[in-house]
Structures are given as structure tokens and as C-alpha cells.
Amino acid sequence: MSAMELHPIVGIGEITNGTNLAAVIAEATGPSAAVHLHDGDVVVVTQKVVSKAEGRMVAIDVDDPQAKVALVESEAVRVLRRRGDLRITETTHGFICANSGVDLSNVEAGTAALLPVDPDRSARRIRADLRRLLGVDVAVIISDTFGRPWRRGVTDIALGCAGIAAVIDLRGTPDATGRILAATEVCIVDELCAAAELVMGKDRGVPVAIVRGVPAAWFRDGSVKDEVVRAVAEDLFR
Amino acid sequence: MSAMELHPIVGIGEITNGTNLAAVIAEATGPSAAVHLHDGDVVVVTQKVVSKAEGRMVAIDVDDPQAKVALVESEAVRVLRRRGDLRITETTHGFICANSGVDLSNVEAGTAALLPVDPDRSARRIRADLRRLLGVDVAVIISDTFGRPWRRGVTDIALGCAGIAAVIDLRGTPDATGRILAATEVCIVDELCAAAELVMGKDRGVPVAIVRGVPAAWFRDGSVKDEVVRAVAEDLFR
Numbered sequence: 001m002s003a004m005e006l007h008p009i010v011g012i013g014e015i016t017n018g019t020n021l022a023a024v025i026a027e028a029t030g031p032s033a034a035v036h037l038h039d040g041d042v043v044v045v046t047q048k049v050v051s052k053a054e055g056r057m058v059a060i061d062v063d064d065p066q067a068k069v070a071l072v073e074s075e076a077v078r079v080l081r082r083r084g085d086l087r088i089t090e091t092t093h094g095f096i097c098a099n100s101g102v103d104l105s106n107v108e109a110g111t112a113a114l115l116p117v118d119p120d121r122s123a124r125r126i127r128a129d130l131r132r133l134l135g136v137d138v139a140v141i142i143s144d145t146f147g148r149p150w151r152r153g154v155t156d157i158a159l160g161c162a163g164i165a166a167v168i169d170l171r172g173t174p175d176a177t178g179r180i181l182a183a184t185e186v187c188i189v190d191e192l193c194a195a196a197e198l199v200m201g202k203d204r205g206v207p208v209a210i211v212r213g214v215p216a217a218w219f220r221d222g223s224v225k226d227e228v229v230r231a232v233a234e235d236l237f238r
Numbered sequence: 239m240s241a242m243e244l245h246p247i248v249g250i251g252e253i254t255n256g257t258n259l260a261a262v263i264a265e266a267t268g269p270s271a272a273v274h275l276h277d278g279d280v281v282v283v284t285q286k287v288v289s290k291a292e293g294r295m296v297a298i299d300v301d302d303p304q305a306k307v308a309l310v311e312s313e314a315v316r317v318l319r320r321r322g323d324l325r326i327t328e329t330t331h332g333f334i335c336a337n338s339g340v341d342l343s344n345v346e347a348g349t350a351a352l353l354p355v356d357p358d359r360s361a362r363r364i365r366a367d368l369r370r371l372l373g374v375d376v377a378v379i380i381s382d383t384f385g386r387p388w389r390r391g392v393t394d395i396a397l398g399c400a401g402i403a404a405v406i407d408l409r410g411t412p413d414a415t416g417r418i419l420a421a422t423e424v425c426i427v428d429e430l431c432a433a434a435e436l437v438m439g440k441d442r443g444v445p446v447a448i449v450r451g452v453p454a455a456w457f458r459d460g461s462v463k464d465e466v467v468r469a470v471a472e473d474l475f476r
Contacts, residue, residue: 004244004437006451081474088474096388105422145422149387149475150334152468153405153425155432157389167391184343184383187391188436194393195433198426198452199242213244214436230390236319236326237387237475 004213007035008199008206015207017055021045022129025208029134035210037130039137040219042211044196047144047159048106049207050122051113060112062104068112075100075114080238091115094229095159096238097146106205116142119160120223127162138210139164139219143193149237156197158189158224165189165218166227187228188218242451245273246437246444253445255293259283260367263446267372273448275368277375278457280449282434285382285397286344287445288360289351298350300342306350313338313352318476329353332467333397334476335384344443354380357398358461365400376448377402377457381431387475394435396427396462403427403456404465425466426456 011028015021025045029037037043051057061067065085073079076089080096089100093115101115116122119142127140142160147153158166170184196209232238249266253259263283267275275281289295299305303323311317314327318334327338331353339353354360357380365378380398385391396404408422434447470476 002437003246006242006244006433008241083474145424148425150468150473151395151425151428151466152472153423153428153466155425155428185391186383186435187389187393190389190391190393191432191436194429195244195436197424198429198433198449199240211436228389228391230388234390235388236321 002213004195004211006195006199007210007212008201009035009208009210010206012049012207015049015052017052017057019053020129021049021053022126022133025126025130026133028208037134037136037138037210038212040212040214040216041136042139042141042164042192042214043126043130044141044143044193044209044211045123045126046156046200046207047101047115047119047142048103048113050116050119050142051103052107054116054122056114056116057107057111058114059110060104062110062112068099068102068104071112072099072102075102078238090238093119093159093225095146097144101144115144115159118225120162120225121160123160123162137163139214141189141192141196143196145197156193158187158193158228160224161189161222163219163221164192164214165220165222166224167222168218189222189224189228240451242433242449244433244437245448245450246439247273247446247448248444250287250445253287253290255290255295257291258367259287259291260364260371263364263368264371266446275372275374275376275448276450278450278452278454279374280377280379280402280430280452281364281368282379282381282431282447282449283361283364284394284438284445285339285353285357285380286341286351288354288357288380289341290345292354292360294352294354295345295349296352297348298342300348300350306337306340306342309350310337310340313340316476328476331357331397331463333384335382339382353382353397356463358400358463359398361398361400375401377452379427379430379434381434383435394431396425396431396466398462399427399460401457401459402430402452403458403460404462406456427460427462427466
């Protein structure tokens with residue numbers, strides 16, 4: 001393996017309903033920018049700007065906790081746990097997360113951001129638009145910030161992807177001692193989102209970062225929905 | 239935020255009971271190496287080489303599934319789920335993971351690697367030794383590969399750390415719109431391990447990587463045990 005680089009993409013302005021995210025990213029990585037897009041880059045875009053661009057904002061009375069809970073539950077197909085106002089839910093996508101991914105931070109007051117309807121599709125659109133606008137062949141991942149049941153602190157994970165495998169299956173590959181590995185399907189899209197988050201900074205309003213130097217073998221049609229979301233039948237904790 | 243770099247450390251040979259890991263890392267990053275250690279680097283070391291160096295290998299009859307299950311259960315303080323030979327357990331450290339972290343891959347045939355007794359301490363030792371040997375002030379994280387209950391594919395997370403915060407608390411920091419953020423304690427050590435894994439490659443026998451460019455504000459005394467392991471009272475899924 002050789003080195004990789006993580007670059008924040010700065011200078012992305014306010015995103016509203018109908019903003020073409022690829023055009024904004026193209027502008028922010030244009031000739032006068034510090035970072036340009038190259039073939040083989042992985043572009044990680046946070047869910048919030050995708051939700052804004054796709055018009056997934058809804059009005060909410062933020063001073064009424066019941067209104068938030070009702071919205072959260074309306075976005076869920078299943079509520080796994082309740083504690084106070086917190087709900088751990090399964091979304092229509094099959095994600096298990098806090099409050100159905102409904103987000104009140106970094107959005108206009110009186111509004112909440114819902115998750116994109118189909119984040120793999122969101123990623124495919126941005127990827128196709130970047131190719132059209134810039135002539136570059138990049139992968140795109142839509143990231144979000146999730147908690148974990150047994151570990152404190154949030155980390156960024158992938159909601160959707162395009163042009164890159166979500167999971168790399170190393171099962172059946174001999175390990176360094178020649179034995180066959182077990183349980184080594186690595187969720188590279190989640191690791192790429194975690195890496196990208198390190199240069200975004202939650203409080204700095206940097207919604208896009210790129211990972212450069214990813215192995216060529218990882219680039220193929222991928223899907224978070226198909227590869228990462230665990231089926232109920234496989235699940236020991238639902 | 240500015241850019242970060244991920245560098246694999248190649249040329250680390252076989253690790254056995256009593257190997258001084260810092261000395262091996264110092265050798266592999268010496269004057270003739272491609273990558274040298276600098277102040278402010280984050281050195282991520284995989285659990286397996288730490289366990290080997292600390293003599294945490296035990297003999298096991300790998301052809302006897304019951305022997306493995308017995309070993310796994312002997313390393314657990316609680317068994318959360320059973321499916322076939324798989325156990326989801328709580329270890330003495332408070333980690334919830336598959337098979338108590340007992341690992342049969344990339345180890346000598348007939349042996350299994352147990353988790354380090356105190357991974358924060360393991361990290362502190364390597365950090366102190368690197369300072370003594372090379373005069374560098376780096377952070378050290380011990381990483382391992384865990385599954386997740388609701389997402390397929392494994393990712394690397396932190397078992398222990400030294401010289402770096404495990405979790406950065408952004409609660410109370412205004413977001414980009416000036417509102418106060420909620421639920422933004424970011425587990426940076428897990429994100430750093432995920433990033434490092436991208437340049438290690440499970441099947442390539444690269445047990446150490448460095449992350450360069452981490453903000454100075456993140457460097458302080460940190461502990462996975464104290465900051466990341468979730469107390470039972472906070473836990474909705476145990």
C-alpha cells in the first residue's frame with residue numbers, strides 16, 4: 001500500500017433546495033482552488049448538504065419536544081429503543097440510528113433535515129455530474145454521523161456510495177502466514193467517511209473532503225444499501 | 239482544517255514475545271526508510287503485534303471448535319449473544335465484540351492471540367519508548383478490527399491510546415449557523431484507526447501506520463477505557 005491524502009474542500013457556500021452539488025464542488029475545486037479533483041479521488045459529501053440540495057428540509061417547532069419525536073417516529077419503520085426524547089430507530093433505508101437521522105444542527109432555525117430518500121442514488125448523481133462538468137472519474141460517498149451502541153462518541157459512516165465498493169471481501173485471501181482469513185469483509189466506505197471527517201471538523205462547516213490514493217481495485221459499482229445494511233435475519237441486536 | 243496524510247510503515251518483521259515494538263518501529267522509520275516519525279504524528283499499531291510482543295498468545299487446538307468457544311468464554315465477563323460458534327461478548331476491558339477479540343488469523347498455527355491486558359498502558363509504553371529512542375513526541379493508538387451490530391463489514395477501532403484525546407467534545411460549540419450543537423462528541427481515535435486501516439490492508443501484514451497533520455489541540459492525555467467504553471447504565475443494547 002502507498003500513502004493516502006485527506007483534503008478538506010473549503011469555500012463551499014450555503015446549499016439550498018435545488019443547488020447542484022456537483023457544480024458547487026466543481027467551483028470549489030476549480031483552477032484557482034487549493035485542491036483540484038483528479039481521476040481516482042474519492043469525494044465524501046456530508047448528508048446535510050445533500051438533504052438541503054434535495055429539498056429534504058421540513059418545518060418543525062424546535063421548542064416542542066413532542067413535535068421532534070413525532071417527526072422522528074414518522075421517519076421510522078421500527079423503534080428499537082426509547083430514552084427520554086431519544087429514539088433509536090430503523091429508517092426506511094434499513095439504517096439503525098438515533099432519531100431516524102433527523103437533524104436540527106447546521107440547518108435554518110425552525111427546520112429539520114431528513115435523510116436523503118436514496119443516498120446511493122444521490123451519490124450516483126453527484127458522480128455523474130462531476131464527470132460531465134469536470135471530465136473526472138471519481139467515486140462519491142454520502143456520509144453521516146452515527147453513534148454506536150457500546151462506544152461513546154460519534155463517528156462518520158456511509159449512507160450511500162457510487163463508483164466504489166462499499167465492502168471489500170478479503171475472505172478466502174491467504175493472510176500473511178498463508179492461512180485463510182475469516183471475517184475480513186472490510187467496510188471501506190465507512191472507513192473512508194471516518195477518515196474524511198477528520199479534516200472536516202463538525203463545527204467548521206466543511207461539508208466535502210476528498211481521499212486521494214485509494215487503490216484502483218476498490219473502484220467498481222458499489223452500494224451501501226446492498227452491501228452494508230444488515231438484513232434482519234443476520235441481526236443479533238434488533 | 240488542513241490536509242492529513244496516511245502512511246503505512248513497511249518493513250516491520252515478525253513480532254514475538256518480548257519484542258520491543260517501539261524499537262522495531264524506530265528501525266522501520268530510520269534514516270534509510272521512506273517515512274520518518276515527526277513530532278505530532280499519530281502512530282497506529284494493530285492489536286495483533288501488541289498482543290504478540292506482550293506474550294498474549296495461547297495454545298489452542300484450532301480443529302476443535304469447542305476449544306475456541308471455551309477460550310472465548312473464559313475471556314468474557316458477559317456473553318450477549320450466541321450463534322453457532324460465534325459469541326458476542328463483553329471483555330474484561332468493557333469492549334463488546336465478537337469472540338472476546340480472540341484472534342486466530344495472522345498468528346502461528348496452534349495459537350490464538352488474546353487482547354492486551356491494558357491497551358491504554360500498551361500505548362503509553364510504546365509512546366514513551368519512541369520518545370526515548372527517537373526523541374519524538376508522537377501519539378500512539380492501539381487498533382483492532384470489530385464488527386458492528388447493524389452494518390456489514392468490519393472497521394478498525396481503538397482499543398487504547400496515549401498522548402491524544404480519545405473523544406473530542408464539541409458540545410456547547412456553536413455550529414456554523416451559531417446554534418449550539420448536540421451529540422457531537424466525536425470519537426477521533428476510532429476515526430484515526432479507520433483511516434490508518436485504509437493504508438494497512440488486512441492481507442498485507444502492515445501492522446503500523448501513521449496519520450500526519452492532526453490538529454495540535456487533539457494532543458493531550460487520553461484513554462479509550464475512560465472516554466470510549468460506554469458504561470452499562472448508559473447502554474440501551476446490553
